[in-house]
Amino acid sequence: MTDISVNGGENHGALDHRVAALAEVAQMHQDLISANDEIASLKREIDREQDRVSLLIGERDRYRHEATVFRSKLIELATAMANIGLLTMQAQEIMKIAQEMAMKEAFDEILPDKKSD
Secondary structure, eight states: OHHHHHHHHHHHHHHHHHHHHHHHHHHHHHHHHHHHHHHHHHHHHHHHHHHHHHHHHHHHHHHHHHHHHHHHHHHHHHHHHHHHHHHHHHHHHHHHHHHHHHHHHHHHHHHHHHHHO
16 A cells, blocks of 8 residues: 555656646746737837827928028028118118209209309
């Protein structure tokens, strides 16, 4: 009887070891499935963030282009206003000369009459 119990005890120990090893393998398999799910979730999150970054880059580029156009239009406006200022100064000079000529002509009309007297 001792023989049977010893063999039975050895078989039972080996069976327990196999059961524990299978449980450990099953747990590792579940951990691997969980890790793969987490990886897939993180990949989806990265894809969403990459899409968001692409949208932000597109928006930034659009704003840069609009700023360049706006700056160009402001320079055109400033140039036009400077030209208006120059034309105004030229017009003032012309008006001053015209007024002086008109006054001289008026005096010339009045003065010859006085010189004849």
